[in-house]
Amino acid sequence: MxxxxxxxxxxxxxxxxxxxxxxxxxxxxxxxxxxxxxxxxxxxxxxxxxxxxxxxxxxxxxxxxxxxxxxxxxxxxxxxxxxxxxxxxxxxxxxxxxxxxxxKDTFGLALTMGGLSAMALAQGDLDRSTALFEETMDLYRKIENRWGVGSVLSHQGVIPLSRGEHERAARYFEEALAISR
Missing domain, CATH: 1.25.40 (Serine Threonine Protein Phosphatase 5, Tetratricopeptide repeat)
Structure with missing residues (x-):
């Protein structure tokens, strides 16, 4: 960039x-x-x-x-x-x-919630991470922030990947890539 x-x-x-x-x-x-x-x-x-x-x-x-x-x-x-x-x-x-x-700062909240989601994922708390990423995704979609949506999708793909659900993970990664282009 x-x-x-x-x-x-x-x-x-x-x-x-x-x-x-x-x-x-x-x-x-x-x-x-x-x-x-x-x-x-x-x-x-x-x-x-x-x-x-x-x-x-x-x-x-x-x-x-x-x-x-x-x-x-x-x-x-x-x-x-x-x-x-x-x-x-x-x-x-x-x-x-x-x-x-x-x-009521939606972008700031989304950015912060994304951080909390990633921390839960890094700690292996997949259920908490999933719930936090869903909230984060809702926030980014509300403000139509493509960067945020793409970032969340790429992180969400790690969850099924870690569970051995490769096809499901690939769908997240492909959608993230399409949005990020």
Whole structure:
């Protein structure tokens, strides 16, 4: 993706901007930047950086609005793979999901629920993962988010695959591929 390459070229400038925002107490804007950069950080291997930045934003505590706190918790959860314990990541997403429900932010809730679904899948809790992915799918379909639908379908395919249901898994993967093209 061209925009990811551009962000990589501008990465040092983005770091300077984030550092300045945090030092100046512009926490809301720092969270907005983190929310915009989470996929870049994840795809390009900067999860530790995103994790640190969101940790600094969360230090503002009650000064953060509900929606800003929800986004900071969500991004921290997305960045926490391999850094936090599974329980720590789940806590971040559960807190984020509760706040996104309050603010009726469907995309944020879907992103967070997708994380909880993937965690359940990684832990081998296929029944919980299935239920969470179904809720996540409903949310992404509600807002007509093709990327989210494709992502959920690809994860849902892992469940029947792990049960030896190869044909059923293939249907999920094929649908995910068709949507993602």
């Amino acid at each position: 061209a925009w990811l390459a551009r962000l990589e070229r501008e990465h040092d400038n983005l770091r300077v901007a984030m550092r300045w925002l945090l030092e100046e107490g512009e926490t809301d804007t720092a969270v907005r930047l983190a929310w915009a950069l989470w996929l870049f950080w994840r795809v390009h291997g900067y999860q530790g950086e995103g994790y640190r930045y969101t940790g600094e934003t969360l230090e503002a505590g009650d000064a953060l609005s509900t929606v800003v706190r929800a986004k900071a918790l969500c991004v921290r959860g997305l960045m926490s793979y391999g850094i936090e314990s599974i329980e720590g990541t789940e806590r971040l997403w559960e807190q984020s999901a509760a706040l996104f429900r309050q603010t």
